[in-house]
Amino acid sequence: AQSVAQPEDQVNVAEGNPLTVKCTYSVSGNPYLFWYVQYPNRGLQFLLKYITGDNLVKGSYGFEAEFNKSQTSFHLKKPSALVSDSALYFCAVRYYGQNFVFGPGTRLSVLP
Amino acid sequence: GAGVSQTPSNKVTEKGKYVELRCDPISGHTALYWYRQSLGQGPEFLIYFQGTGAADDSGLPNDRFFAVRPEGSVSTLKIQRTERGDSAVYLCASSSSGLAGYNEQFFGPGTRLTVL
Numbered sequence: 001a002q003s004v005a006q007p008e009d010q011v012n013v014a015e016g017n018p019l020t021v022k023c024t025y026s027v028s029g030n031p032y033l034f035w036y037v038q039y040p041n042r043g044l045q046f047l048l049k050y051i052t053g054d055n056l057v058k059g060s061y062g063f064e065a066e067f068n069k070s071q072t073s074f075h076l077k078k079p080s081a082l083v084s085d086s087a088l089y090f091c092a093v094r095y096y097g098q099n100f101v102f103g104p105g106t107r108l109s110v111l112p
Numbered sequence: 113g114a115g116v117s118q119t120p121s122n123k124v125t126e127k128g129k130y131v132e133l134r135c136d137p138i139s140g141h142t143a144l145y146w147y148r149q150s151l152g153q154g155p156e157f158l159i160y161f162q163g164t165g166a167a168d169d170s171g172l173p174n175d176r177f178f179a180v181r182p183e184g185s186v187s188t189l190k191i192q193r194t195e196r197g198d199s200a201v202y203l204c205a206s207s208s209s210g211l212a213g214y215n216e217q218f219f220g221p222g223t224r225l226t227v228l
Contacts, residue, residue, distance in 0.1 A: 032213055049214065049216055104154050
């Protein structure tokens with residue numbers, strides 16, 4: 001069965017520094033990969049997705065993610081973190097005809 | 113425009129009672145999903161509707177859980193004989209099409225269910 005790992009429960013980064021939130025998935029093949037962000041007391045918001053094509057995808061709020069098929073990874077990145085980026089981030093994977101599987105989430109704290 | 117809405121936002125009930133949770137998706141979205149999110153965890157898939165029919169209900173934990181979407185828009189998640197372990201945030205999401213698999217979902221704010 002497919003699964004998603006987010007190996008870090010918590011990521012701390014200083015404002016202005018680059019950030020990375022890691023995601024790996026279990027099943028190789030041709031996945032659809034997504035990142036969502038959850039702010040306190042709010043629903044999940046879509047950030048970006050990889051379907052096919054260019055391995056580097058750009059999304060909302062200056063975030064980007066790189067699909068690496070050989071490492072089955074889809075790490076989320078941002079060149080310069082903002083305090084307002086502090087939130088809970090979820091990686092999700094889906095294969096055609098199957099359900100979405102979400103990772104456990106990574107809490108990002110950007111320190112001023 | 114209007115997003116996905118869920119009512120109630122909070123529901124407190126007693127063990128053994130019946131509850132209904134409502135989801136109103138984005139207009140025109142044919143796919144609708146229900147998830148359950150426990151504290152410190154990611155959303156866990158429950159059921160997926162394509163139109164009026166349940167395309168996949170493999171995530172429903174047992175026969176106490178049931179969901180309907182009679183007119184292909186609003187959906188209701190029904191839980192019978194609630195147990196304390198059912199306490200969680202129930203999330204609803206919709207997308208423009210579920211079949212292709214790559215359309216992003218739009219989530220509602222969730223219903224926090226507490227079973228005492």
